Amino acid sequence: MGKALLYNCQNGAWISAWGLLCAGLLSMSSTFATEPDIQLRDTCPPSFSLSDDNRCSLRHMYQLYDSLQDSGIGGLKTALPKARDGFSPQQIDLGRLLFFDPILSVDNSLSCATCHNPKQGFSDAMDRSIGINGHVQNRSAPTLWNSAFLSSFFWDARAQSLEEQALGPLFSANEMGNTPEQLVASLNSAVVYKRLFKLAFPNQKTALSVNNVITSLTAFQSSLVSLNSRYDQYAHGYHQALTDNEIAGLNVFRSFVARCSQCHTPPLFTNQQVAVIGTPEPEGLARDVGAEKTFNSKVLRGGFKVPTLRNIAQTAPYMHSGRFKTLREAAEFYTGGRGHAVPKGEDLLLHWHISEPNLTSNEIDQLVDFMKTLSDESFTPATPKQAPSGLPFKHMENAHEKT
Ligand code: HEC
Ligand code: HEC
Incomplete structure (x- = not known):
């Protein structure tokens, strides 16, 4: 009986008179009655x-490599x-x-x-x-x-x-x-x-x-x-790791026209600074003041930390607001004209590297192809088979998995 009731609870089959009892059983079912045999590893993760x-x-x-990341704007053999x-x-x-x-x-x-x-x-x-x-x-x-x-x-x-x-x-x-x-x-x-x-x-x-x-x-x-993407293999000297098209993308990325690498500086693909670039907010929402609040500084209104681009192909949608659904939309933003997404009447002090690069459609494709070479999930840690608390892993498969 108790078991059947619990089963009902877990399937959300709430029977109103039993509601309270259900809640009690559910919280009990959240922890193991006897201690599960979970050990901690005594070896380090790979790397x-x-x-x-x-x-x-x-x-x-x-x-x-001993040259500092800050000293370069895209040198391949640069320290982290x-x-x-x-x-x-x-x-x-x-x-x-x-x-x-x-x-x-x-x-x-x-x-x-x-x-x-x-x-x-x-x-x-x-x-x-x-x-x-x-x-x-x-x-x-x-x-x-x-x-x-x-x-x-x-x-x-x-x-x-x-x-x-x-x-x-x-x-x-x-x-x-x-x-x-x-x-x-x-x-x-x-x-x-x-x-x-x-x-x-x-x-x-x-x-x-x-x-x-x-x-x-x-x-x-x-x-x-x-740190072992195809880009990294290329950076360490294995030329064949990237296709000609991806190398062309890398060259656009670090060109003085596109200037991507001046903020998304390799090998981390961020210079760790805050920059105001004027990305749009979600439809109908007010401007996110970003770093203005953190540093109490008007000039940083709408400023955000330059994000890393590592594994960027896996993390759509993009920007603080998630406003861009694809990597191509994110890349296209930069060629839309300086401040093009800033609403009228909004006065943002855009970073000087945000310019009018007028990239061609082909160059944007190449940028996207290059950014896709920054993927490396080989050291993804294992998801535990069960939570030590005994709570179900439902939270990993809820609405959050839907795009
Ligand atoms: C002036 C510095 C700067 C330059 C130059 C720059 N970016 Fe960014 N980038 C940023 C900042 C800051 C953000 C986050 C902005 C936000 O969330 O509103 C960002 C976000 C992104 C994102 C989304 C990352 C994520 O995790 O959501 C992509 C993709 C991107 N940039 C690609 C590029 C490309 C491609 C170029 C060159 C065409 C470029 N960036 C040039 C500063 C810069
Ligand atoms: C409800 C969803 C949610 C949960 C749960 C959550 N995070 Fe986050 N996390 C976010 C969001 C959204 C941001 C960005 C918030 C911001 O910048 O204001 C963030 C930012 C971060 C960052 C900053 C990364 C960076 O590059 O700046 C770290 C680290 C992080 N979370 C770790 C954690 C850890 C550890 C936990 C569990 C204790 C956790 N998060 C739980 C949504 C979540």
Whole structure:
């Protein structure tokens, strides 16, 4: 009887008189009765090497080059900024389990992966993401690939570290809606987490804490490295990795006419600055002031962080607003004339690299073909088979998967 009732509950077959009972059973069914056999990995993710003191250090080809990214505007053999690394394998793996577990949201409905789904380039295929209770977010979800290299976070650059960033989604009422107390309480109530936190933070008296949730999420996100695209192979000297057409696209990309690489500077494909480029807002919505608010500076009105273009083919729709559905639409924007999408009466101080490149249709196609060579998802981490909390993975297959 109890089982049949639970079955009904999970299928949404609510029978009004049983509603309350159903709710009780459903919340019970959210955690395992006995502790599931979940272990944490003791090896580093690919591309990381393990040190004697149990830390993972990132190794990549760009460490062979010592010229700084800032000094160039498209040189192929250019160094990357220093990455966040040095976390233990257990912290990275605990971060992975937390990232996919809907227990992080107050109503157990969303995980980080709902809006940053590895199947969608760690984004969600939506113009603007949807938080708890159907709250539409103001902006689209950026990719998390290579976030280990970034020095600021969010479209308006309002957070300076992954740790600071994570407080946003976890505790904002419209996103995951949690509170620090509630988060710790629900993790403690899931039988398995106490042991997992102890494994990841063995020397701490209270291993299960908000700080350690955030450290683990940071550790996991810093392991999302994508540096082996066909572009990278070309950059390291394997000429055949790109077709002639894609090389032509790369040349348009770094030309002084298109100027893409002056902001989307290789190898990260962002110079990590904020730029006002005047992309349009969603139909009928007011101007998103962007970085004006962060820096309290009028000249940055409508300014956004230059996003990386790595795995860009996977993360449509594009821009902070998700206004452009395809990569071609995004590329075409730049040739529409300086400020063409800025509404009349709106005074934006556009970046001087936004000009009138008058690219031909063929050159735009080539740009798109080139941007598609920046895909590399070979180190996509495994989605856990089950959430440690026992909560169902429904959040990974809801409306967010629809385009
Ligand atoms: C409801 C959807 C949603 C959920 C859930 C969510 N995010 Fe996000 N995330 C977004 C959106 C939208 C943005 C951009 C917001 C902005 O710029 O104002 C973002 C931005 C980010 C960024 C900044 C990336 C960059 O390059 O600037 C990081 C990192 C991030 N999220 C990590 C997380 C983590 C970790 C979690 C889980 C604790 C999480 N997100 C949960 C939608 C979501
Ligand atoms: C002045 C700096 C600058 C230049 C030059 C520039 N971009 Fe951008 N790019 C940005 C900024 C800033 C954004 C985010 C704007 C927004 O969200 O409104 C962006 C966004 C994009 C996006 C969408 C990324 C995403 O994750 O949604 C693509 C694609 C893109 N640019 C391609 C190009 C191409 C191709 C060129 C050259 C024709 C170019 N950019 C030139 C600054 C620049």
